[in-house]
Amino acid sequence: MSILKINNLEKHDGHALIFPPFSLEVSAHEAIAIHASTNVRLILLKILVGEMPASNGEWTINGKSYSESKKDYFEQVGMYFLDDGLYERLTVKDHFDFYKKLYHSKLPIEEGLRIIQLEVKRNSKISKLSVSEKRRVHFGRLLFQNPALLIFEEPDQNADLETKRVFVKMVRMLIEKGKGVFVLTGNMESALAITNKVYRLDEAGLHMLDILSEEESTEELHRDVQNLEEKQKEEEIIVQPVRFEKIPTKVNDKIVLFDPPEIDYIESHEGQSNIYIKGEMYPSVFTMTELEKRLHPYGFFRCHRSYIVNLQKVREVVTWTRNSFTLVLGDTKKSSIPLSKTKMAELKGMLGLK
Amino acid sequence: MTFSIKRSIAILQKDYKDVSKNLFVGSSIFMPLVLAALYGRLGVESINEFYMIFNMTFCLVAAYVQCSLIAEEKEKNTLRGLMLSPASTVEILAGKSLLSFIATVLVIAFAAFLIEYKPENILVISIALILSTVFYIGLGTVLGLVTKSVMEASVVILPFMAIFSFGSFLTVFAEKYPILKVAEYMPNSQLIILASEVQIGASLADIWFNLLVILAWVAVIYILVVIVYRKRMMD
Numbered sequence: 001m002s003i004l005k006i007n008n009l010e011k012h013d014g015h016a017l018i019f020p021p022f023s024l025e026v027s028a029h030e031a032i033a034i035h036a037s038t039n040v041r042l043i044l045l046k047i048l049v050g051e052m053p054a055s056n057g058e059w060t061i062n063g064k065s066y067s068e069s070k071k072d073y074f075e076q077v078g079m080y081f082l083d084d085g086l087y088e089r090l091t092v093k094d095h096f097d098f099y100k101k102l103y104h105s106k107l108p109i110e111e112g113l114r115i116i117q118l119e120v121k122r123n124s125k126i127s128k129l130s131v132s133e134k135r136r137v138h139f140g141r142l143l144f145q146n147p148a149l150l151i152f153e154e155p156d157q158n159a160d161l162e163t164k165r166v167f168v169k170m171v172r173m174l175i176e177k178g179k180g181v182f183v184l185t186g187n188m189e190s191a192l193a194i195t196n197k198v199y200r201l202d203e204a205g206l207h208m209l210d211i212l213s214e215e216e217s218t219e220e221l222h223r224d225v226q227n228l229e230e231k232q233k234e235e236e237i238i239v240q241p242v243r244f245e246k247i248p249t250k251v252n253d254k255i256v257l258f259d260p261p262e263i264d265y266i267e268s269h270e271g272q273s274n275i276y277i278k279g280e281m282y283p284s285v286f287t288m289t290e291l292e293k294r295l296h297p298y299g300f301f302r303c304h305r306s307y308i309v310n311l312q313k314v315r316e317v318v319t320w321t322r323n324s325f326t327l328v329l330g331d332t333k334k335s336s337i338p339l340s341k342t343k344m345a346e347l348k349g350m351l352g353l354k
Numbered sequence: 355m356t357f358s359i360k361r362s363i364a365i366l367q368k369d370y371k372d373v374s375k376n377l378f379v380g381s382s383i384f385m386p387l388v389l390a391a392l393y394g395r396l397g398v399e400s401i402n403e404f405y406m407i408f409n410m411t412f413c414l415v416a417a418y419v420q421c422s423l424i425a426e427e428k429e430k431n432t433l434r435g436l437m438l439s440p441a442s443t444v445e446i447l448a449g450k451s452l453l454s455f456i457a458t459v460l461v462i463a464f465a466a467f468l469i470e471y472k473p474e475n476i477l478v479i480s481i482a483l484i485l486s487t488v489f490y491i492g493l494g495t496v497l498g499l500v501t502k503s504v505m506e507a508s509v510v511i512l513p514f515m516a517i518f519s520f521g522s523f524l525t526v527f528a529e530k531y532p533i534l535k536v537a538e539y540m541p542n543s544q545l546i547i548l549a550s551e552v553q554i555g556a557s558l559a560d561i562w563f564n565l566l567v568i569l570a571w572v573a574v575i576y577i578l579v580v581i582v583y584r585k586r587m588m589d
Contacts (some may be wrong), residue, residue: 049438074438085431087368089375094368101364102439125375141435 002027003076003149003180009057011043018043021057022206024199026149031171031181033191035209036201041184044201045153049079062148078147080138082154088127092118095126095137099144107144115173116140117166132163139170149180156190168193204330247294249275249282256282260298264313264331266291268306279333301347303327303339317347357448361441365449369423373453378504379422383457386411390465401550402523404471408462408483409542410519415461416490417497418511420454424498425507443583451491458487475552478561482548485568489541490518492575499582518542541571 004026011018019040026032036044046052048059050066050073058065062076086095096109113119116136126134135155142150156164171181171194185191191198198209246257264276266284273284273291284291292302299311315330317339325339339347373379390407398404427433436446462483473479493514501507517540524537537543548564 071440071442075440079438081434083431084435087372087432088430089372090368094371098364098368101367102361102441104358104360104440145439 004059004061004182006059007057009047009059010055011047012055013043017203019201019203020205022201024206026180026182028148028178028180029175031175031183031195031197033183033185033195033198034201034206035185035188035191035198038186040201041153041186045079045081045151045184048077048151076147077149077151078142078145079151080142080153080155082157084138086126086134086137089125091123091125092129092137092140093122096140096144099141103145105144105146107146112140112143115143115166115170117162130160131158132160135159135163136166139167143170147179149182150174151182151184153184154186154190155183156193157185157187164190164193171195245294245298247275247284247286247291249284251282255285258282260295260300261310261312263295263300263310264329264335265310265337266295266300266308267337276335278331279335301343301350303337303343303347305340307337309337311350358441358445361445362449362452365436365441365446366452369450369453372426373419373423378508379419382414382418383461385414386461386465387468390468394469398469401553402546404466404469405542405546405549406519407465407469408486409545410515411458411461411465412486412490412542413511413515413518416454416458416487417494417514418507419457420450420491420494421498421501421507421511422504423450423453424495425501426504428501429503447495451495454491454494455487458490459484462487473549473552474555475557478552478558479549482545482561482565482568485565485572486541486545489568489572489575492572492579495579496575496582499579499586539567541568544568 002025004024006022006024008021008023009019010021024032034041034044043052047054048066050070058067061073064072064076066073090098092113093109096112099105100107100109100112110119113122116139118133118136118140121129121133126137129137139155155167159167171183174181181195183191183194188198200207200209245260247260247263249256249258258275258277262277264278266288267274267276268288273286273288275282275284286294288302288306288308292300292308295308295310300308301311303309309327309329313329313331314327315334316328318326318328318336325341325344327337327339329335329337386407389410393403393407424433427436437443497507497510497514501510519542521537521540521542524534527534538547544564544567548561548568551561551564
């Protein structure tokens with residue numbers, strides 16, 4: 001049974017495409033995370049809360065749609081927004097007293113305090129709590145509300161480890177109770193901590209993350225192995241070799257590590273190789289030849305004497321004349337990178353063209 | 355839409371706890387009491403002076419508390435949470451109005467005791483005072499919907515305080531400048547006229563017109579509440 005049903009929802013803003021039509025379902029006993037940029041996240045939330053109309057498409061929560069009856073719709077959904085506030089002068093217990101009455105909840109206050117791990121601070125004023133603890137009070141509100149679908153915006157942004165742990169535990173508990181959980185975040189790591197159903201939503205559409213299908217297939221493989229040779233179960237656990245492949249860059253005195261797929265391209269400038277990521281430049285500590293060698297397994301290509309490009313990011317190959325080419329990337333700036341004549345043939349070979 | 359009194363009471367309790375810890379708003383509740391005690395010791399006897407304190411109470415307690423209760427919810431981003439909860443707008447406003455109402459009634463009663471005001475006809479005066487309270491709560495609601503923070507609310511309330519607490523003195527000049535006759539129809543002036551009549555022995559039948567004028571003000575302000583609320587909801 002699906003709780004949140006999104007059907008061909010799309011949004012344009014002026015000339016800009018925020019996201020193309022996408023469909024998504026969140027069922028009971030399921031948590032889904034969407035990894036999106038801040039802009040996409042805010043707009044999607046505004047649509048779901050009815051503050052902004054969608055360009056196209058519809059969505060329902062437990063069969064209730066916003067346009068039909070706001071009251072029925074909001075009874076089905078509990079939302080946590082990053083900018084939600086609390087009554088600073090009241091204590092945690094005052095808040096829970098209030099929520100219990102407001103939502104006509106049967107959840108005992110002690111139970112709520114225990115789940116969010118604020119039993120010790122029950123009589124502290126909100127203004128005395130840390131950001132992370134305030135976050136947990138918000139989570140507590142949703143426990144009292146007890147809706148069918150829970151939507152969280154950046155639930156563990158800037159939160160401490162305890163809060164992350166509380167949140168992950170709470171989501172598990174909610175899923176067990178048959179709720180649907182929908183998380184919007186810009187942090188892949190936090191999305192993966194909550195669920196293994198992570199999607200990415202951007203102007204290219206909604207895509208399920210590849211990493212996960214791999215994980216699932218290993219799980220399947222694992223299960224097959226279990227069935228075949230139960231006795232040797234423990235020995236059969238697949239040990240994946242930990243491959244450390246981060247590219248270090250130097251920013252002032254700090255060393256920042258990047259995952260290779262994040263990199264758009266690398267440019268060599270006066271003997272210094274610079275890594276470009278989302279329009280930002282980071283000086284690398286390696287030479288171009290070293291980088292080429294390290295990045296080759298990740299689908300990087302030396303397209304020019306002073307350029308290495310991430311082929312995953314290339315959108316177009318533009319032919320200017322017979323001997324001059326340009327690669328246009330799919331990033332926001334539509335960066336273009338020269339492609340040398342000799343490398344064109346190699347690229348064609350890699351693409352399977354003649 | 356069913357009205358749940360339980361939710362309104364929950365909001366009332368929450369706001370009561372909040373205001374009782376809020377020195378800024380809390381102190382404005384005690385201002386009229388301090389003034390009343392002072393006037394009482396000075397031995398002020400005229401109806402005009404009594405009602406200046408009452409009108410000030412209306413502004414500082416009924417209107418200002420109501421206004422800051424709503425404005426603070428907006429300022430602290432808690433209003434959205436309330437609006438998305440099963441509590442309807444009517445229930446939210448009812449909870450808040452109830453708190454302002456109780457506070458106003460208590461302060462007025464205590465102030466009347468302090469300045470030793472003894473009306474001739476306590477029933478008529480009570481009706482008039484309660485009607486006025488309802489009017490000022492409406493005024494506070496409108497201002498609360500318009501303002502965005504408690505600071506803004508405390509500034510916005512000032513001109514209204516000037517008009518409604520001291521505006522009644524304008525009627526003194528009415529003979530010289532006929533235009534100021536209008537001031538007589540202000541709810542505060544009407545309340546004073548009504549009280550003076552009662553003090554010289556008028557009964558309910560004699561002052562029904564004044565009550566009606568105040569009632570008209572109540573109607574006007576609540577129509578305004580609905581208009582402002584609808585407009586704000588569009589944004």
